[in-house]
Amino acid sequence: MSRLELPLQGRRLRTTGDLLLRAELVLSLKTNRGNWHDALFLVDSGTEMTTMEAAEARRHDLPIPRKPVPGLNLHGQEVRAGLLRVRIVGLDATEYSFPCYFLGDPDVPPPKQRRNLLGLTGVVNQICLCFDGTPSVGAPHGCLIVEKR
Amino acid sequence: MASEIVELTLPAHDPTAPKPRGLLPVPPEVEAAVAEEQARLQPYFTDEYAKRTRDYMTLRHWYEGMYVAYRYTLQGIEVLAVGWDEVGKFLEETPPEARQGVFTGPP
Numbered sequence: 001m002s003r004l005e006l007p008l009q010g011r012r013l014r015t016t017g018d019l020l021l022r023a024e025l026v027l028s029l030k031t032n033r034g035n036w037h038d039a040l041f042l043v044d045s046g047t048e049m050t051t052m053e054a055a056e057a058r059r060h061d062l063p064i065p066r067k068p069v070p071g072l073n074l075h076g077q078e079v080r081a082g083l084l085r086v087r088i089v090g091l092d093a094t095e096y097s098f099p100c101y102f103l104g105d106p107d108v109p110p111p112k113q114r115r116n117l118l119g120l121t122g123v124v125n126q127i128c129l130c131f132d133g134t135p136s137v138g139a140p141h142g143c144l145i146v147e148k149r
Numbered sequence: 150m151a152s153e154i155v156e157l158t159l160p161a162h163d164p165t166a167p168k169p170r171g172l173l174p175v176p177p178e179v180e181a182a183v184a185e186e187q188a189r190l191q192p193y194f195t196d197e198y199a200k201r202t203r204d205y206m207t208l209r210h211w212y213e214g215m216y217v218a219y220r221y222t223l224q225g226i227e228v229l230a231v232g233w234d235e236v237g238k239f240l241e242e243t244p245p246e247a248r249q250g251v252f253t254g255p256p
Contacts, residue, residue: 007198011206012182015156019186035245040252044151056254059237109233113216113255117151140186140193 002148004090007139008131023131023144025118030085030095031061038089039116043129043144047119050098054080054106056116064102075114077104088127088146096126125149161213168211172227179206208256220250 008021023043028036037060041050051074057064063085068078080102087095099122104110123129128149133142160166183203187194204226208219211228218230218239229251230239236253243251 007201009205010186010202011209012186013154013156014178014182015158020154038250038252040254042151047151059240059253113214113233115151115153115255135190135193137193138195138198140190140198 002092004088004146005139005143006090006146007143008133008141010141019141021141025144025146026089027084027118028087028089029060029062030087032063033061035061036087037062041116041118043118045120045129045131047117049121050084050100050117050119050123051103051114052084052100052116053110053114054102054104055108055110056113057102058106064106074101074103077110079103080106091146091148094148098123098126155214159210159213161209161211161215168231170228170231172222172225173207173211175203175207175225176210179203179210182206205256212256214255216253216255218251218253219256220252 006023006025008023010019010021012019025041025043026038027041028038031037039060054064063082065080065082068080072079082100082102084098084100085095086098087093103114126149128145128147130145131142132145135142155162160168180203183199183206186202187199204221208226212231215231216233216236217228218236219226219228230236240248240253
């Protein structure tokens with residue numbers, strides 16, 4: 001399948017009663033041994049570069065650069081500029097390479113665990129990501145549409 | 150960095166609140182919120198979407214912002230390990246086939 005529609009996930013805040021929406025995508029990530037590890041990414045059109053904790057990447061045996069980029073820092077953490085080899089769960093078996101910044105020291109548990117973010121750079125030239133708020137059966141708040149280019 | 154609203158009133162943020170393991174109990178307030186939304190958003194809010202929302206809100210209720218290993222089951226959301234060290238131990242001791250469908254990270 002070259003098109004995937006994933007319901008936007010809603011949650012209601014107990015404090016205000018507001019409904020908050022998010023778009024999540026499961027990526028299957030290729031490990032150093034050629035196995036695949038499924039990981040959840042928050043799709044974020046406000047994020048320039050896909051990010052993942054370096055320690056989390058190491059934990060799941062994902063290939064990451066040995067050395068951080070000198071002079072580059074995100075949220076106070078060192079940055080390793082690498083690639084994620086991915087398949088998109090629910091789409092066809094096409095393998096993509098997405099640029100990714102691995103944050104922090106891979107050998108040290110992150111002080112604050114951040115979620116994986118799927119950003120725009122090097123992604124939207126390979127797949128089309130569209131947020132559509134039209135309700136449909138099984139997707140009352142709309143969908144994230146993922147299409148192969 | 151994505152903006153994320155954190156609800157400090159959730160038990161997840163109360164260090165004194167006991168945190169259930171295994172199949173998580175669905176808090177009554179989550180059940181009520183899901184039922185209300187399902188009634189309001191017919192015919193779009195299907196039973197399948199209700200389950201997904203119930204699981205998601207339940208996980209956040211107990212573990213928002215915490216590092217956990219969890220999986221979605223037919224019966225609900227199951228938490229398998231909590232915290233960096235415990236999750237690491239779980240991953241080391243669990244064969245790959247038994248880790249299918251397990252996600253790690255903060256809900």
